[in-house]
Amino acid sequence: MLIGANWKMHKTVHESVDFFRALAADILLDLDVEVFICVPFTALWALSQASAAAGGWPIALGAQNVFWEDEGPYTGEVSPVMLRDSGCKYAIVGHSERRQKFSETAAHTAKKVAALLRNRVRPVLCIGETWEEKAKGITEQVLVRQLEPVFPMLRTEDLPECVFAYEPVWAIGTGRRASACQAAEAHRFIRLLLHDRFGVEAGERAKILYGGSVTEKNLSELLEIDELDGVFVGGASLEVQSFSTIIRRCAQRGTEGS
């Protein structure tokens, strides 16, 4: 299981370091899961340093965005080289908030994914339909529209490094999680697209996470889905207690072999 967190625009540097320290103390037990947290850019280097000083916390660092060039005259942007240099292992691409509020297009996300892979940072590509698109019954078309421009950027050997987060836009921050059945259907469809494009073996090696109003209270049903490789958590990752409960529950699922 891979468990990711998206802090969005929350937490100062000190709050971030305190959180990682507390979470690391809580999950130090040998849990068989991988955890990453996508923090604000400002906290990346401090977290890297604090982790190294503590002997390495079992929490990978992620960023919430990236630019597609390695360097140059792009005021205000952060490059994949800089992310890697700051200790980043993951970076979110194409979050619906960036698509909707910052006009990020599928062509932009494709270039960002390529830039991350080139720099050995794992892309966490967020895809998912709006409520209107779901109501029209075009979820699958939307997923294809979001994925197709990215596929030419991927080589078969990149698939184990790729994380796809199915995040229905209507579920993000709304408290309305997709049902297990809806999530399973979307995950199956995404997996099928990967099989078709890259072959079954490579397609199986990418991770597909569900994100959108996941909490420690509504996790059980989701964990029963075979198609789920993990979860991507926003609001419920901001408190150590709720996020560590989610991590433990996911780890239990792993040991139950479901």
Ligand code: PEP
């Ligand atoms: C997100 O924004 O990626 C997310 C999953 O948010 P939330 O869990 O708060 O719905």
